[in-house]
Amino acid sequence: MLTLSIxxxxxxxxxxxxxxxxxxxxxSGHVRPVSDGAxxxxxxxxxxxxxxxxxxxxxxxxxxxxVLSLTPEGxxxxxxxxxxxxxxxxxxxxxxxxxxxxxxxxxxxxxxARVLRRRLxxxxxxxxxxxxxGRPLRAAxxxxxxxxxxxxxxxATSRADRAWLEAMIATLEHESP
Amino acid sequence: MLTLSIxxxxxxxxxxxxxxxxxxxxxSGHVRPVSDGAxxxxxxxxxxxxxxxxxxxxxxxxxxxxVLSLTPEGxxxxxxxxxxxxxxxxxxxxxxxxxxxxxxxxxxxxxxARVLRRRLxxxxxxxxxxxxxGRPLRAAxxxxxxxxxxxxxxxATSRADRAWLEAMIATLEHESP
DNA sequence: GCTAGCATGTAAACGGTTACATGATTAG
DNA sequence: CTAATCATGTAACCGTTTACATGCTAGC
Numbered sequence: 325m326l327t328l329s330i331x332x333x334x335x336x337x338x339x340x341x342x343x344x345x346x347x348x349x350x351x352s353g354h355v356r357p358v359s360d361g362a363x364x365x366x367x368x369x370x371x372x373x374x375x376x377x378x379x380x381x382x383x384x385x386x387x388x389x390x391v392l393s394l395t396p397e398g399x400x401x402x403x404x405x406x407x408x409x410x411x412x413x414x415x416x417x418x419x420x421x422x423x424x425x426x427x428x429x430x431x432x433x434x435x436x437a438r439v440l441r442r443r444l445x446x447x448x449x450x451x452x453x454x455x456x457x458g459r460p461l462r463a464a465x466x467x468x469x470x471x472x473x474x475x476x477x478x479x480a481t482s483r484a485d486r487a488w489l490e491a492m493i494a495t496l497e498h499e500s501p
Numbered sequence: 502m503l504t505l506s507i508x509x510x511x512x513x514x515x516x517x518x519x520x521x522x523x524x525x526x527x528x529s530g531h532v533r534p535v536s537d538g539a540x541x542x543x544x545x546x547x548x549x550x551x552x553x554x555x556x557x558x559x560x561x562x563x564x565x566x567x568v569l570s571l572t573p574e575g576x577x578x579x580x581x582x583x584x585x586x587x588x589x590x591x592x593x594x595x596x597x598x599x600x601x602x603x604x605x606x607x608x609x610x611x612x613x614a615r616v617l618r619r620r621l622x623x624x625x626x627x628x629x630x631x632x633x634x635g636r637p638l639r640a641a642x643x644x645x646x647x648x649x650x651x652x653x654x655x656x657a658t659s660r661a662d663r664a665w666l667e668a669m670i671a672t673l674e675h676e677s678p
Numbered sequence: 679g680c681t682a683g684c685a686t687g688t689a690a691a692c693g694g695t696t697a698c699a700t701g702a703t704t705a706g
Numbered sequence: 707c708t709a710a711t712c713a714t715g716t717a718a719c720c721g722t723t724t725a726c727a728t729g730c731t732a733g734c
Contacts, residue, residue: 359724474598684729
């Protein structure tokens with residue numbers, strides 16, 4: 325998820341690590357800093373892999389900026405990760421939303437639709453959080469008001485997400501029949 | 502989150518690790534197995550810390566079951582974790598939903614309300630995912646349909662969650678004025 | 679003079695994933 | 707007979723968090 329965000333934001337424009345960090349921090353909605361201990365090692369990994377180019381530039385403070393940009397390989401890597409997302413990015417809503425943030429970078433609408441369809445198929449599998457005697461419990465059957473709330477909220481989110489996915493998939497299929 | 506789930510489920514009834522695993526797996530909604538490599542070490546940590554008692558019992562298969570139960574210290578630990586959740590559990594929706602699953606275990610409605618209020622306060626901070634020229638971008642201003650969708654879905658979820666939190670807090674305050 | 683912001687990093691500890699390892703029972 | 711389920715664990719790897727480390731500039 326961190327890697328995808330890095331590649332995704334750098335595909336828009338070259339950035340130095342500090343600026344990249346503030347953008348990634350915002351991706352959670354509420355600004356929550358990405359730890360440097362995660363970001364800088366990730367950047368080094370991507371640089372070693374040949375996905376990133378660095379260029380030194382004078383910064384506002386004392387330390388010079390390391391302006392980062394995607395190499396052609398880095399761009400290819402981003403496209404590959406968007407076309408064929410890892411399981412977590414389909415399965416985990418937070419990860420999927422981050423994926424969505426960059427899915428517009430995929431050039432082919434059919435590929436975009438395929439990704440959305442994967443998510444939709446996953447969501448269409450019946451979900452249940454609790455079991456009693458081996459049978460799934462519905463929200464109405466739970467006495468605990470917190471569990472009831474949890475189930476209701478999860479269901480509402482799921483409904484809204486599926487509706488959007490279906491509408492968006494229809495639009496994309498209209499674009500490239 | 503794993504630790505909380507372990508303590509939470511064991512507070513309901515003693516379970517062996519295998520059964521515990523299937524319950525925790527269900528907590529994501531869609532059954533996704535908890536890796537043994539995470540579960541067993543976590544159980545060992547909790548056992549070493551004195552939160553868990555083990556009792557050997559014959560199982561259905563060859564391997565005998567290690568039936569796990571909460572010690573009084575384990576129960577106290579659960580209550581403490583519920584009363585004073587870590588930041589992630591307030592901040593991350595998935596984690597918060599897991600917390601919710603066990604919040605009914607807190608004996609005091611005022612404590613329950615305090616936790617919900619913490620989440621509500623966090624959610625009431627204005628959220629924005631993208632910035633242009635330092636100003637937050639609204640869904641309507643985004644040209645990218647995927648980002649627009651992402652922002653719309655996040656906003657809808659946020660609205661529903663806040664509404665539920667407010668209603669539930671009101672109910673709890675009514676219970677213990 | 680001090681704090682916040684700009685700007686970069688490293689090291690230790692922790693926890694999770696993946697793969698490995700074993701073995702009995704039951705249903706198809 | 708073979709796959710799934712029951713049942714327990716370990717080891718290597720990988721990435722994240724937390725804490726440490728440094729230093730300049732701008733505004734109060």
